[in-house]
Amino acid sequence: xxxxxxxxxxSAGSMMSVPVLDRLRPAREAGFAGVSLxxxxxxxMVASGVSAEDLxxxxxxxxxxxxxxEGIYLGLPGREPGPTMxxxxxxxxxxxxxxxxxxxxxxxGASSIxxxxxxxxxxxxxxxxEAFANICDRARDLxxxxxxxxxxxxxxxxxxxxxxxxxxxxxxxxxxMIDSWHxxxxxxxxxxxxxxPGDRVFGVQINDGPPPTDADPLREMTKGRLMPGEGIFDLVxxxxxxxxxxxxxxxxxxxxxxxxxxxxxxxxxxxxxxxxRATLHKARG
Numbered sequence: 609x610x611x612x613x614x615x616x617x618x619s620a621g622s623m624m625s626v627p628v629l630d631r632l633r634p635a636r637e638a639g640f641a642g643v644s645l646x647x648x649x650x651x652x653m654v655a656s657g658v659s660a661e662d663l664x665x666x667x668x669x670x671x672x673x674x675x676x677x678e679g680i681y682l683g684l685p686g687r688e689p690g691p692t693m694x695x696x697x698x699x700x701x702x703x704x705x706x707x708x709x710x711x712x713x714x715x716x717g718a719s720s721i722x723x724x725x726x727x728x729x730x731x732x733x734x735x736x737x738e739a740f741a742n743i744c745d746r747a748r749d750l751x752x753x754x755x756x757x758x759x760x761x762x763x764x765x766x767x768x769x770x771x772x773x774x775x776x777x778x779x780x781x782x783x784x785m786i787d788s789w790h791x792x793x794x795x796x797x798x799x800x801x802x803x804x805p806g807d808r809v810f811g812v813q814i815n816d817g818p819p820p821t822d823a824d825p826l827r828e829m830t831k832g833r834l835m836p837g838e839g840i841f842d843l844v845x846x847x848x849x850x851x852x853x854x855x856x857x858x859x860x861x862x863x864x865x866x867x868x869x870x871x872x873x874x875x876x877x878x879x880x881x882x883x884x885r886a887t888l889h890k891a892r893g
Contacts, residue, residue, distance in 0.1 A: 610719075611641055611642060611673070611675065611858035612856070612858060613851070613855065613856055613857060613858060613859065614858075614888075615641040615642070615858040615859070616639065616640050616641060616858065616859055616860070616861065616881060616884055616885070617640060617641065617642045617643065617644060617675050617858055617859065617860035617861070618631065618635040618638070618640040618642070618643045618644075618860070618861065618877060618880060618881075619643075619644050619678070619813060619860045619861055619862035619863075620643070620644045620645055620646040620649050620678060621644075621646065621678075621862040621863065621864045622861055622862055622863045622864075622865075622868060622876065622877075622880050623873065623876060623877070624646075624648070624864070624869060625869035625870075626873045626876070627652065627656070628643075628645065628649045628652065628653055628658070628663060629653075629658060629662075629663065629666055630873055631643060631873060631877070632666055632667055632669075632670045632672060633670055633874075634873045634874040634876070634877035634878070635670070635672060635877050636670040636671055636672055637874065637877070637878075638874075638877040638878045638880065638881035639881050639885075640672065640877070640881060641672065641673065641858070642667075642672055642673040642674065642675040642858070643667065643672055643673075643674060643675065644674070644675050644676050644677070644678050644860060645663070645674055645676070645677050645678065645712075645716060645718065646677070646678045646679050647677075647678075647679050647700055647701075647703065647704045647709065648700055650677075650709075650712055651700075659715070660712050660715035660716040661715050661716075663716050664715065664716050664717040667717070668717075673717060673718075673719075674716040674717050674718045675718060675719065675720065675858070675860070676713070676718050676719070676720040676721060676722055676755070676811065677709050677712055677713040677716065677718055677720075677721045677722070678721075678722045679700075679701065679704050679722065679724055680704050680705075680706050680709050680710075680721045680722060680723045680724070680743070681701055681702060681703075681704045681705060681706070681723075681724070681725070682723050682724065682725040682731075682736060682739050682740065682743075682756075682763070683705065683706060683739050683742075683743070684725065684731055684735060684736065684739055684763070687725065687727035687728075687729075687731075687763060688727055688728055688729075689701075689726075689727055689728060690727070690728035690761075690826070691728075692824050692826050692827070693726070693727075693728075693826060697830075698727075701724075701726055701727070706721070706723075706743045706746060706747075707746065709721060710743075710746055710747055710750055710752065713750075713752055714750050714751075714752070718752070719751075719752060719753060720747075720752055720753040720754065720755055720810060720811070721743075721747065721752060721753075721754055721755070722754075722755045722756075722757050722785045722811065723740065723743060723754055723755065723756050723757065724756075724757050724759050724762065725759070725762050725763035725764055726759050726761075726762045726763070727762070727763055728763075729763065730763060730764075730765045731763040731764060733764075733769055733772055733773060733776065734776065736763070736764055736773045737772075737773045737774075737776035737777045738777075740754070740756055740773055740774065740777045740779075740782060741777040741778070741779055741782070744777060744779035744781050744782040745779070747781060748779070748780075748781045752781070753781045753782070753783065753810055754779075754781060754782050754783070754810075755783055755784060755785035755810040755811045756770055756773060756774055756782070756783070756784055756785065757770075757784070757785035757786075757787060757790070757811075758770035758784075758786075758787070758790050758791075758794065758796075759787075759790055760789070760790040760793045760794040760825075760829075761825060761826070761829075766794065766796075767790075767791065767794055767796040767800065767801075768800065770784065771784065771804060771808075774808060783807075783808040783809060783810035783811075784804065784808050784809050784810060784811075785810065785811040785812075785813065786801075786804075786809060786811070786812050786813070786850070786857075787812075787813040787814075787815075787862065788813065788814045788815055788816070788841050788843060788846055789813075789815050789817060789829060789833060789841075789862075791841075791846065792817065792840075792841045792842070793817065793820070793825070793829070798842065798845050798846065798849045801846065801849050801850070801853075802849050802852065802853060804853060805853070806850070806853035806854030806855045806856075807854065807856075809850060809853070809855040809856075809857050810857055811857050811858075811860065812850060812855065812857045812858070812859050812860065813859075813860045813861070813862040814836050814843055814846070814847075814859060814860070814861055814862070814884060814887065815833045815834065815835070815836065815841075815861065815862055815863045815864075816833065816834040816835060816836050816837060816838050816839030816840070816841050816843065817832075817833060817834055817839045817840060817841055818832070818834060818839050818840065819840055829864065830864045831864060831865065831866050832864075832865065832866070833862075833863045833864050833865050834863070834865070835863055835865075835868070835879060835880070835883040836861065836883040836884050836886070836887040837883050837886055837887055838883070843887050843891070844887065844890045844891045845891075847859075847887070847888060847891035847892065848891050848892075851891070851892070859884060859888065861880045861881075861883075861884045863880065868880075
């Protein structure tokens with residue numbers, strides 16, 4: 609099932625407090641076309657005796673698809689977490705190796721994986737491109753696409769560098785995941801976004817954010833995001849720019865938020881859908 613730019617995906621990051629299978633009906637009732645899966649989700653599934661194939665079947669029963677497996681580690685050697693990263697998160701990220709989770713993606717019926725590097729210190733662009741190309745080659749043999757996500761404060765220092773990694777890798781199944789949090793917290797301008805080849809935008813995640821503070825940026829990123837329309841990000845401009853460059857990627861809402869996590873699953877999914885649709889309506893009419 610190929611999703612269109614008008615389709616909505618409920619990102620795992622918006623529902624981290626809810627077991628994966630318990631997200632499906634709220635997602636369907638809120639009008640989402642798909643859901644994503646993260647490494648922590650899969651580990652919880654395995655501990656509960658739920659397989660990736662089970663998730664695929666249950667999602668299909670609800671008329672949904674599993675769109676992607678998120679947070680795959682780029683795999684460069686010698687990478688270590690920064691001083692503010694919790695040990696549990698660092699361990700999870702290091703365990704998100706491509707070979708294992710490519711197989712999970714296939715079993716879950718996903719069409720793509722998203723690759724990141726959140727560890728400390730800048731990486732070499734050529735080495736990053738080689739690692740990304742290797743993952744793309746493995747994924748291509750399985751019929752999957754691969755999205756490299758720029759993460760502010762991560763190993764690929766800028767959005768421009770992230771685009772360059774994808775360009776140098778030169779793989780047809782390799783593209784970009786654009787997350788509004790990292791775009792705007794990374795001070796990426798809409799003019800810079802407009803120079804992105806639209807056919808390399810494989811995924812889009814939206815969320816909003818408050819004015820920057822001196823607080824721990826990692827904690828803010830993983831616990832303090834806002835719903836679309838509740839913060840300072842120019843999401844309307846971002847969507848219009850992506851449309852103008854010819855992006856065909858569906859829209860995912862990814863709001864890591866303690867406030868959202870405290871809501872019942874059906875209310876959380878409904879709020880995600882309503883705020884995203886309101887933003888898209890402002891952008892597209």
